[in-house]
Amino acid sequence: MFTGLIEEIGILRRVQRRGEAMILTISASEVLEDVKLGDSISVNGVCLTVVSCDSGSFNADVMPQTFRHSNLCELKPGEPVNLERAMLAGGRFGGHIVQGHADGTGAIVGRKEDANAVVFTVKPHDAGTLRQIVPQGSVTLDGISLTVVAVDREAGTLSVSIIPHTLQETALRGKKPGDTVNIECDILGKYVDHLLAVRFGEREQAPSGAKSGGLTEAKLRELGF
Numbered sequence: 001m002f003t004g005l006i007e008e009i010g011i012l013r014r015v016q017r018r019g020e021a022m023i024l025t026i027s028a029s030e031v032l033e034d035v036k037l038g039d040s041i042s043v044n045g046v047c048l049t050v051v052s053c054d055s056g057s058f059n060a061d062v063m064p065q066t067f068r069h070s071n072l073c074e075l076k077p078g079e080p081v082n083l084e085r086a087m088l089a090g091g092r093f094g095g096h097i098v099q100g101h102a103d104g105t106g107a108i109v110g111r112k113e114d115a116n117a118v119v120f121t122v123k124p125h126d127a128g129t130l131r132q133i134v135p136q137g138s139v140t141l142d143g144i145s146l147t148v149v150a151v152d153r154e155a156g157t158l159s160v161s162i163i164p165h166t167l168q169e170t171a172l173r174g175k176k177p178g179d180t181v182n183i184e185c186d187i188l189g190k191y192v193d194h195l196l197a198v199r200f201g202e203r204e205q206a207p208s209g210a211k212s213g214g215l216t217e218a219k220l221r222e223l224g225f
Contacts, residue, residue, distance in 0.1 A: 001087050002042045004095030004138075004145020006170045007031055010043070010083045012075050013057060020064035024048070024072070027057045031083045040100070042084040044171070045143030045182040046070050047100025070102045071142075071180040080171040082143040095145030096138040102182040103190075104129055106141075108175055109157060118167055119149070120175070121159045124183055132185040132193050133158050140184035144170055 007030050014025035031041055032053060039050045048060035067073045110121035124130060133139060135151050139160065146160040167173045
């Protein structure tokens, strides 16, 4: 588990690709201070396992599932990546609960200054992702814990506001419209959405006999709300 607070910006040094499987070589320093084989490091918000390392870099496997559902497949040698070690049980919890399991990707469709902040607008490639995005809630973009400032369901976009420190200390500073970011929705929202959908028959794995039709005002009244 991670918190979405980036520890350092690493540099992708090499990509060994075989079909939809890859081995990434990433140079870093801070995240390697106490690294051991098998440790987890979040790379652009994707939880990867360290399979080998030395004093200045580490290697991580990328399996086809991750290749298909993240922007790691688009990375090229020399590009910066956001890095974070797995959370320590006794550490400060400064962001929000981040699993490192990208729900999908989105395209940056807007970047504009707002006083001392920069507002990024992102359009998820899967429109269904917005169902789990809550205004003023949490979202992870490329591994960064951020607060959602707006959701435009008609346009199919979400917006986040970035303070100068976060922009300076993450690879987001170099992102522009047209670039792709990994999106991880808040785990609490995902579980609530999933359980409600199963309860009201919107998922294939709904229990036998579950009613269909989704959560409606009539259903809420029936349940006493």
